[in-house]
Amino acid sequence: MAVSEKSPxxxxxxxxxxxxxxxxxxxxxxxxxxxxxxxxGTFVLRIDDTDVGRNRPEYEQxxxxxxxxxxxxxxxxxxxxxxxGPYRQSERLDVYKEHAAxxxxxxxxxxxxxxxxxxxxxxxxxxxxxxxxxxxxxCLTNPPQxxxxxxIRFNVPGGEVKFTDMIRGEMxxxxxxxxxxxxxxxxxxxxxxxxxxxxxxxxxITHVIRGEEHLSNTPYQLMVIDALGYExxxxxxxxxxxxxxxxxxxxxxxHPELNLMLYREKGYLPEALLNYLVLLGWNPGTSQEIxxxxxxxxxxxxxxxxxxxxxxxWDKLNWINGEYIRALSDDELARRLKPFLPQLDxxxxxxxxxxxxxxxxxxxxxxxxxxxxxxxPPPPSLDQDAAGRVRAAMEALKDVAWEPxxxxxxxxxxxxxxxxxxxxxxxxxxxxxxxxKISPPIDYTLALLPKEVALSRLAKVxxxxx
RNA sequence: GGCCCCGUCGUCUAGUGGCCUAGGACGCAGCCCUCUCAAGGCUGAGAUCGCGGGUUCGAAUCCCGCCGGGGCUACCA
Numbered sequence: 001m002a003v004s005e006k007s008p009x010x011x012x013x014x015x016x017x018x019x020x021x022x023x024x025x026x027x028x029x030x031x032x033x034x035x036x037x038x039x040x041g042t043f044v045l046r047i048d049d050t051d052v053g054r055n056r057p058e059y060e061q062x063x064x065x066x067x068x069x070x071x072x073x074x075x076x077x078x079x080x081x082x083x084x085g086p087y088r089q090s091e092r093l094d095v096y097k098e099h100a101a102x103x104x105x106x107x108x109x110x111x112x113x114x115x116x117x118x119x120x121x122x123x124x125x126x127x128x129x130x131x132x133x134x135x136x137x138x139c140l141t142n143p144p145q146x147x148x149x150x151x152i153r154f155n156v157p158g159g160e161v162k163f164t165d166m167i168r169g170e171m172x173x174x175x176x177x178x179x180x181x182x183x184x185x186x187x188x189x190x191x192x193x194x195x196x197x198x199x200x201x202x203x204x205i206t207h208v209i210r211g212e213e214h215l216s217n218t219p220y221q222l223m224v225i226d227a228l229g230y231e232x233x234x235x236x237x238x239x240x241x242x243x244x245x246x247x248x249x250x251x252x253x254x255h256p257e258l259n260l261m262l263y264r265e266k267g268y269l270p271e272a273l274l275n276y277l278v279l280l281g282w283n284p285g286t287s288q289e290i291x292x293x294x295x296x297x298x299x300x301x302x303x304x305x306x307x308x309x310x311x312x313x314w315d316k317l318n319w320i321n322g323e324y325i326r327a328l329s330d331d332e333l334a335r336r337l338k339p340f341l342p343q344l345d346x347x348x349x350x351x352x353x354x355x356x357x358x359x360x361x362x363x364x365x366x367x368x369x370x371x372x373x374x375x376x377p378p379p380p381s382l383d384q385d386a387a388g389r390v391r392a393a394m395e396a397l398k399d400v401a402w403e404p405x406x407x408x409x410x411x412x413x414x415x416x417x418x419x420x421x422x423x424x425x426x427x428x429x430x431x432x433x434x435x436x437k438i439s440p441p442i443d444y445t446l447a448l449l450p451k452e453v454a455l456s457r458l459a460k461v462x463x464x465x466x
Numbered sequence: 467g468g469c470c471c472c473g474u475c476g477u478c479u480a481g482u483g484g485c486c487u488a489g490g491a492c493g494c495a496g497c498c499c500u501c502u503c504a505a506g507g508c509u510g511a512g513a514u515c516g517c518g519g520g521u522u523c524g525a526a527u528c529c530c531g532c533c534g535g536g537g538c539u540a541c542c543a
Contacts, residue, residue, distance in 0.1 A: 014543085015543090016542080016543050018542085018543075048543060050542090050543080051542055051543065053542090054542075054543090112541095116540095116541070119540090119541085123540095126467095127467075130467060131467085131468090132467065132468040132469085132539080133467090133468085133539075134539095151541055168471075171470085171471095173469075173470075174469075177468070177469055177539085178469090178539080179539085181539095181540090182540080182541050184541085185541040186541055187541075189541085191540085191541070191542085191543085192542070192543045193543090195543095196543085211537095212471070212472095212536085212537065213536090213537050213538075213543090214537090214538085214543090215470065215471065215537070215538080216469075216470055216471085216537060216538035216539075217537095217538065217543090220538095238471085240471095240472090241536070241537080243535095243536080245477080247535065247536085248535090248536090249536070249537085279478070279479090279491095280478070281478090283478085283479060283480075285480075286480095286490095287480090287489095287490055287491075289478095289490090289491060289492090306472090306478090306479080307471070307472060308471075308472040308473065308535090308536080309471095309472075309535085309536060309537090310477090310478065310479090311477060311478075312477095313476095313477050313478065313492070313493085315477075315492055315493050316477070316478065316491080316492045316493080317492095318492090319491085319492055319493085320492090322504095322505085326505075357504095357505085358503095358504050358505035358506085359503065359504045359505075360504090361504095369503090411501090415501085421501080422500090422501040423500095423501045423502070424501090425501080426501040426502075427501075427502065429501095430501080430502065436502090436503095437502060437503085438502055438503045438504090439502070439503075440502090440503085440504095441501070441502085441503090442501055442502080443501095445502095
């Protein structure tokens, strides 16, 4: 993507601290960071906390945590500072107020004393008459007297609003269809379509990369920037939305996959999640599907971004996560597994790593495979022959080095003597040790357990006392 | 309702007038490998390209209409 030389690239994300860290925030942050790094630009984090009713400071911390987990770190933000701060909208109230005063002085905004009820009635009236609703502009010409509570409305000038979307090309909206919208609420806080462009302009944002839900908001914001006499961002990019698996919009209630922290809890690797997200709405035009961040910085481009929303698919995410896990070294896998296996010491986790690698798709899957190491399974009841083979195995194992290869060799001599397939010997052992029919390869299943514990579990099912 | 965006296998997608009897990936099925489960290898099923009209010698690709989905239309962001 060619970028004009005139000003250094500055991009931003502007999440609202109104709940858990959002998947969409992660996705938008990723595209912004890629673009920033590709152009030697700056990535800004701004907190859009103008909804007094829903914002909570702890939610801001959760956003930081989620972004840090993914490695999507910002250059300027509320916690880091920077040349164009403050970066929290609630701390920029005077900025919005000053700009609003200027707009009013220029006749580009005006106070509105209408009550919510009156506006509601206007809207219903328009609806009943099947007429597209636009604010009546009553307060522009003859505001009601003797009221003290007011909002400030933007005086929409009319005309075409044009801008460049890096994904869709030239966009054009008829602002005659847009009513005078509120820019300052009666609680003195700014609305989104006002605070956002004021901040984008004063923070010298050059490229606005955000979700598609903001495409229709862009003309509102551009009008504000124009009215203030600021330079507009060079371009916008509206990324496709991430839809629920059934094609509907994701909702916090119905779709837990919206919650970023869920992925960490389930054991998705941050780099795998990022890889999946970038593929949801973009492709390189080649068959490559696994990308490092640096690779993305090199090859990502907005002209290969999808225009329509993409459905979230756990299966594909799981596959990608598995690919990343398999690509990890044993040491690294063990390190990442550690928080998921608090019952085990590091050495044990490390010894299990090779056997786990191709068997788990998420880190948390390791628990099912290894929980026999800290819980005693109920002993299965075996028939005489099987119990006999277990006894033979105990005998063969007694003096063997407690490592998978040695264990394996010892067991094979028992298999050979039995004249039966290996499973006839291995499965009873597996069940005796784990209580399950599925476990890591039998040599690992044995060797991961302390030798005495393993032998005592075998003894229990073989009907011998140790 | 108005404005805007979108519509190719179940899902993510390639495709920009002939190379498409529509390609890849995930998932699914079968086979091979194999101590279980995976991983890996191979094979296969799966899309009349939302529908209907045009334009053209020729359309998934261009045009129009319709239908469907999504977004915005808030003193939410």
